[in-house]
Amino acid sequence: MQLKSQNYTLLRQGEADDLPQSAARRRWNRRPIWQWIVPGLLAVTVVLALVITRAKVEKDVKWDHHSNLPACPQYPALKAASSDREKLEKEVKDAIDSDKFFEKSLKNMQGAVQIPTESFDDMGPVGNDTRWDIFKDFHKYLEETFPLVYSKLEFTPINTYGILLEWKGKDTSLKPYLFMGHQDVVPVLKVTESRWKYPPYSAYYDGRFVWGRGASDCKNVVIGVLEAFETLLEKNFIPERTIMAGFGFDEEISGPQGAQFIARHLEETKGKGSIDLIIDEGGLGIKDINGATFALPGLGEKGYFDARITVETAGGHSSVPPDHTGIGILSQIISAIEANPYEPDLTPVNPYYTTLQCTAQYSPDMDSWLRKTIQKALSSKKAAKTVADYIASQDISQRYLMQTSQATDLISGGVKINALPEKVYAVVNHRIAVESRVKDVRANLKSVIESKILPKFPLSLDAWGEVSGNTSASSVGQIFLENFDEPLEPSPVSPFDTDAYKIFTGTIKQVMGEDVIVAPSLMTGNTDTKFYWNLSKNIYRFAPVRDGGRENAHTVDERIGMKEHVEGVRFYAQLILNSDRS
Incomplete structure (x- = not known):
């Protein structure tokens, strides 16, 4: 109705006044088709532009979640008040x-x-x-x-x-x-x-x-x-x-x-x-990085999840084996998992993102290309991904500050050299990136097995109670995915703009030197603070x-x-x- 009334006013005012209402309608209906289409397209374009702009603003707000703070906030060394x-x-x-x-x-x-x-690891109860x-x-x-x-x-x-x-x-x-x-x-x-x-x-x-x-x-x-x-x-x-x-x-x-x-x-x-x-x-x-001294307290910790993968197959004598024993199938599962690692990513949710911003701002000897790309990552996901991929290719320890790790650390199977193993298992340890959750790791393991293993073997898959694959009598066995022990989600990330943080970091500079740059960082391991999340939002891991x-x-x-x-x-x-x- 808005478009119609706007175009109606384009008629000569006098002509419009002289025409009866029905004649005006006929004049409107006889207008060329392009005069219908163009305003419609313009309207659609405006609506789409508004939607895209709003989505981009929401996306940017989510990306830059510390927008009220400098890229690397520093607070002064404390001094005696009296x-x-x-x-x-x-x-x-x-x-x-x-x-x-x-x-x-x-x-x-x-x-x-x-x-x-x-x-x-096998300690019994105290007493x-x-x-x-x-x-x-x-x-x-x-x-x-x-x-x-x-x-x-x-x-x-x-x-x-x-x-x-x-x-x-x-x-x-x-x-x-x-x-x-x-x-x-x-x-x-x-x-x-x-x-x-x-x-x-x-x-x-x-x-x-x-x-x-x-x-x-x-x-x-x-x-x-x-x-x-x-x-x-x-x-x-x-x-x-x-x-x-x-x-x-x-x-x-x-x-x-x-x-x-x-x-x-x-x-x-x-x-x-x-x-x-x-x-x-x-x-x-406290470390020297590219010509500057940094204190690197851990403001967060990655999550922890051990997944047990069990393969159950029919037993029998090893003199007449199937093409793939349970151990062989398990080895292919492990190979498929290792062939599909998680990707490094760098987001403002991760304290390591701020570590990099601090080094880019204060390290005089940093490579100029890397410095510019890190600083560009303040507003560009593409630049952040470039930084993540580059750093991951250079340093494995820093890579795992930006991605979920997976490592097969335990394996067991077989009891006799001439007997086919009926049950074998492996345990894969994961340290979960701060942007991810336990459910994401579970979903990824399930997806890898369903896409890489089940098409090759007539097996069923029981992934934490959800069954898929070949569940008929023709199945030659089962794969089970289950928790090996209690998983731990990534920790809350402690703030770096509270009074407690300012006192903590001001004390670091007071004792260690005013030239020390305090850069929030991340821990790949876990400390006893995992039990203390309910007691304080200001938890800092710093030796x-x-x-x-x-x-x-x-x-x-x-x-x-x-x-x-x-x-x-x-x-x-x-x-x-x-x-x-x-």
């Missing part, structure tokens, strides 16, 4: 930087490393498995080494060996800070002991490093936090806000009896969202150790540099001093 605070901070710094403290800290670290608090008993020795050691911590702070043992310390603050309206770490270490295999430069539990000090299992993962964190507490208590310091420490004892086996119990206790006693800031081990520490100061975690010749360790103690102490800001 002369009294400045005096206290100087006293604490001088105490930690002293030769006396260094020698004491060295003994503290050596004593901690010398206690082999190993955790094993039923005597391998947990070593933690009694470790607890006794901590109580003797940090007398003020254990006499002045509230200590709550959680599930026997979990440690929860609470340092009551003056202002109960301020939410607490929580420092995390874990007491356990990965086992030292007997066959590797001879390969160590120094015995793995000797805690030998060579004038630079303390050598031993757990030195850098993460007894340096546990001891460093407690040393910071003890030093401040020696100065009779009382924090404004409550300061807490929570140390699990089975992080290396996913924390089911340690951190999970501590987190549950905190939720029950403090409530959800009750912690303002959580600092745990992890992150990439305050410079590059080269910690080496070989989880392997032969693990060690921690004492100079770097002491600097880490300063960071923890200063963050506690800064905790009264809000």
